[in-house]
Amino acid sequence: MTADNNTDGEIHMKRLLLSSAALLLPAGTALADFSMTILHTNDFHDRFEPISAFDSTCDAETNAAGECFGGTARLVTAIEQARAENENTILVDGGDQFQGTLFYTYYKGSMTAEFMNQLGYDAMTVGNHEFDDGPEVLREFVDTVEFPILMSNADVSGEPLLADAIMKSTTIEVGGETIGLIGLTPQDTDELASPGPNVIFTDPSDAVQAEVDALTEAGVNKIVVLSHSGYGLDQTVAENTTGVDVIVGGHTNTLLGDMEGAQGAYPTMVGDTAIVQAYAYGKYLGMLDVTFDDDGNIIEASGQPLLIDASVEENQGVLDQIAEYAAPLDEIRNEVVAETSEAIEGNRDICRAMECSMGNLVADAMLDRVADQGIDVAIANSGGLRASIDAGEVTMGEVLTVLPFQNTLSTFQITGAQLMEALENGVSQVEEGAGRFPQIAGMTFTADLSQEPGSRITEVTVGGEPLDPEATYGAVSNNYVRNGGDGYSMFVNAENAYDFGPDLADVTAEYLAANGPYTPYTDGRITIENAPAAE
Numbered sequence: 001m002t003a004d005n006n007t008d009g010e011i012h013m014k015r016l017l018l019s020s021a022a023l024l025l026p027a028g029t030a031l032a033d034f035s036m037t038i039l040h041t042n043d044f045h046d047r048f049e050p051i052s053a054f055d056s057t058c059d060a061e062t063n064a065a066g067e068c069f070g071g072t073a074r075l076v077t078a079i080e081q082a083r084a085e086n087e088n089t090i091l092v093d094g095g096d097q098f099q100g101t102l103f104y105t106y107y108k109g110s111m112t113a114e115f116m117n118q119l120g121y122d123a124m125t126v127g128n129h130e131f132d133d134g135p136e137v138l139r140e141f142v143d144t145v146e147f148p149i150l151m152s153n154a155d156v157s158g159e160p161l162l163a164d165a166i167m168k169s170t171t172i173e174v175g176g177e178t179i180g181l182i183g184l185t186p187q188d189t190d191e192l193a194s195p196g197p198n199v200i201f202t203d204p205s206d207a208v209q210a211e212v213d214a215l216t217e218a219g220v221n222k223i224v225v226l227s228h229s230g231y232g233l234d235q236t237v238a239e240n241t242t243g244v245d246v247i248v249g250g251h252t253n254t255l256l257g258d259m260e261g262a263q264g265a266y267p268t269m270v271g272d273t274a275i276v277q278a279y280a281y282g283k284y285l286g287m288l289d290v291t292f293d294d295d296g297n298i299i300e301a302s303g304q305p306l307l308i309d310a311s312v313e314e315n316q317g318v319l320d321q322i323a324e325y326a327a328p329l330d331e332i333r334n335e336v337v338a339e340t341s342e343a344i345e346g347n348r349d350i351c352r353a354m355e356c357s358m359g360n361l362v363a364d365a366m367l368d369r370v371a372d373q374g375i376d377v378a379i380a381n382s383g384g385l386r387a388s389i390d391a392g393e394v395t396m397g398e399v400l401t402v403l404p405f406q407n408t409l410s411t412f413q414i415t416g417a418q419l420m421e422a423l424e425n426g427v428s429q430v431e432e433g434a435g436r437f438p439q440i441a442g443m444t445f446t447a448d449l450s451q452e453p454g455s456r457i458t459e460v461t462v463g464g465e466p467l468d469p470e471a472t473y474g475a476v477s478n479n480y481v482r483n484g485g486d487g488y489s490m491f492v493n494a495e496n497a498y499d500f501g502p503d504l505a506d507v508t509a510e511y512l513a514a515n516g517p518y519t520p521y522t523d524g525r526i527t528i529e530n531a532p533a534a535e
Helices: 001-022 061-063 072-085 102-107 110-119 134-143 206-216 231-239 318-332 359-375 396-402 416-426 506-513
Strands: 034-041 089-093 123-125 169-174 177-184 223-227 245-250 266-268 273-276 284-292 298-303 335-342 377-381 390-395 409-415 438-441 443-448 455-460 471-479 495-498 526-529
Touching: 034 072, 034 245, 034 455, 072 089, 072 110, 072 231, 072 284, 072 318, 089 169, 089 223, 102 110, 102 318, 102 396, 110 134, 110 318, 123 177, 123 223, 134 526, 169 206, 177 206, 206 223, 206 231, 223 231, 231 266, 231 273, 245 284, 273 284, 273 298, 318 396, 335 506, 359 377, 359 409, 359 471, 359 506, 377 416, 390 396, 396 506, 409 416, 416 438, 416 471, 416 526, 438 443
Parallel strands: 034 089, 089 123, 177 223, 223 245, 245 273, 377 471, 443 526
Antiparallel strands: 034 284, 169 177, 266 273, 284 298, 335 390, 377 438, 409 471, 409 495, 443 455
């Protein structure tokens, strides 16, 4: 048996195990019943190359050893195999294809568009990171892809670049049936990215229901929402709407299924609505098998995300394409800049809920760079930390994977009262895993999550002394946070603000080098009381 046949067999066996329940329909199933497979991805973040167990770039040696996951070359193989097994198959994306590696920094949306076209996506929704470089880059992407980009809960009529480019919903034909597709994006995208002043975001449930009603009026009775709004909000939308059959989610990087680390069932049923999500970074390919009756009601929904591991063969042609794109980047990202004695923890589930060693590293690096400028405290939003770093040599590529946004250091002055307001904002959405959670340096704080948002901070010290609401403190963050990102609106009008410092990734790399070999640590600077128990 050849290696190719062996790989196809392994994928086929996985596929049979995942989909057998949906394929065995109940006795007496009417001939009018319609079955389809929904393949889905979300939060890919330009991970065209395989990722390590730490969600960072995987080196060639580790990949050859079979210890890496994902990568577009494997996704091509898995998607082709799935399509071969069911001709009624669609491929959709839950948003945030953009941002996360040097590929985006260098190519913006053009490389993303090329590979999404090659994979044959049928539609995607707009994620907040699709707005990271404003409407201009998003419009270029929309014009390049060969499938619709959807967003129902945003009024783009006042933005000339997007007014004729993005639809709220659309329909596609699958096996002679019409499927309605609706897009959904975070309502707080104006805080999370850079959509500009002309895009107005609206309530998700109301927006979805309006599109469902329009599609139903047109005779469409099978409706799928592509949602970049998070697992919790997807459940809320399912509860508050009628007529939605499937929600393909994103934004919270939630793994659903019966594997270790899953946060819920795949699919999660809320009433008659099946909700799915497939983690992030191309590590899994979501595979939902759905059977509808003639009236468009789901009578069967089952499946499981397929782990894109070493058993899935990499397509050589795609590997060659990626290598060509990577050539201009290799000198930058392969440079060894430091060494760490242990893995530096940057997992979002940890860093968005408590002190983490990656947060300490970045906040310490920020404060160290500007401490001689009268700066007392550093605040880093955990949403800006995108990966962990494993032990051993640290390359610039790894640092840029952790800090991909090209944010610059921003220094400014605030009162103690404003600092307290900032910390309250930072811990206001811990339960939702929001990226505003603050990693800090130069201070400590205690938060009691049993209290209502806005009154959770119980103690703050700066330089070992209790916070003085009337005092003025020097602060450093990144330009995104200083300009109100992640809800930090209290910083927008800060005194003596300077947003044009060095790139945060460069600052962190230089700090690592100066303190090498670096030993990651936590020291109790953040205390979280009454945190909800992990599910």
